Amino acid sequence: MKNIPVILLGCGGVGRHLLQHIVSCRSLHAKLGVRLQVVGVSDSKSLLLASDVFTRELDDTFLNEVSRVKLGGSSLKTLSSFVNECQIFANSEATRTVIDTATCLSKSTGLVVVDCSASSETMGVLNQAVDLGCCIVLANKKPLTAAMDDYDKLVAHPRRIRYESTVGAGLPVIASLNRILSSGDPIRCIVACLSGTLGYVMSEVEGGKPFSQVVKDAKSLGYTEPDPRDDLSGMDVARKALILSRLLGRRVNLDSLKIESLYPEEMGPNMMSLEDFLSSGLLLLDNDIQERVQKAALDGKVLRYVCVIEGSRTEVGLREVPKDSPLGRLRGSNNILAIYSRCYNEQPLVIEGAGAGNDTTAAGVLADILDIQDLFA
């Protein structure tokens, strides 16, 4: 049996589901000759580490308890009664402890550091883990969208990094692009809808509903971040666009992308409270969006929040697309990518499906870990 030690950074919706998937896939993985040994789990406040990472792992009963505690919204430190199972470190000691563990395990069994946090702070740990020869798997986009120098260090050993779930959750986006790139087929253009939230919003306004109403509906359905401006700013799509753009070899930073926000600066979180935005700010945006929807309809087109990567251009924003095109036919919260290359010239390669959700995203992360199993003895 091949043992793969894992440290999980971040145990929110995705991290919790990853632990559940690891536990529920035990017999499947056993048939594949693989065992994932979770030796550490962290949240924003603490790190739980197996009492001896060389000989012990956090067992499945304990991992289920971790999932239960995090589902209840509590901190990992409430598990201090399980001291026989593990050691508990405060956030201030977590980084050093993960690096010490990576130093030890990299010389023996190897280690996968999995980033399911939504933090920029994990960058230091990830870069050191890479330097030590460990593997890294990310659902977190932030380290991959940091400054170019940091990105270069992170991806310096392509065989040891996977980040499929950062774009399109469980959809095989990065893997497909890598296959096309490694076959020498030049990618000319990517046109994509990469936000489930904005996909839902734009397909609903197409039916004539006011933008303000649709955004509020999306919020009450749980499709948006707690502050919907985090989705409407376009920044999340921009991060995904940057990840794809860099994968294609463009040396670009987030601040050099063209990003269209769906609200003006004066309605931003620093200038307007969330309550005011929801009660009055949003209403002021209705007319403009309605006019744009109607203008597009006159030409048989629909509005979509689109990411375009073509030549040196990487931009995200509202675009009119033909109603009868892959992007125009998109409904609800699905993601879609149309990839044009020499081989996919007239008809693009189209990848479409659920582009968010804790279960799907965690499944993508798990598949990434399994994908690097050959690096473990």
Ligand SMILES: NC(=O)c1ccc[n+]([C@@H]2O[C@H](COP(=O)([O-])OP(=O)(O)OC[C@H]3O[C@@H](n4cnc5c(N)ncnc54)[C@H](OP(=O)(O)O)[C@@H]3O)[C@@H](O)[C@H]2O)c1
């Ligand atoms: N959910 C999706 O559909 C989806 C899809 C694709 C990609 N992603 C990405 O996957 C990541 C996780 O998403 P999520 O929905 O699970 O987010 P989430 O529910 O907000 O969970 C984030 C977790 O990270 C922890 N955390 C914060 N700072 C940390 C730090 N410095 N070190 C270690 N842990 C830290 C948080 O701790 P506390 O519990 O103490 O707050 C929390 O457990 C995000 O980067 C997101 O963009 C999510």
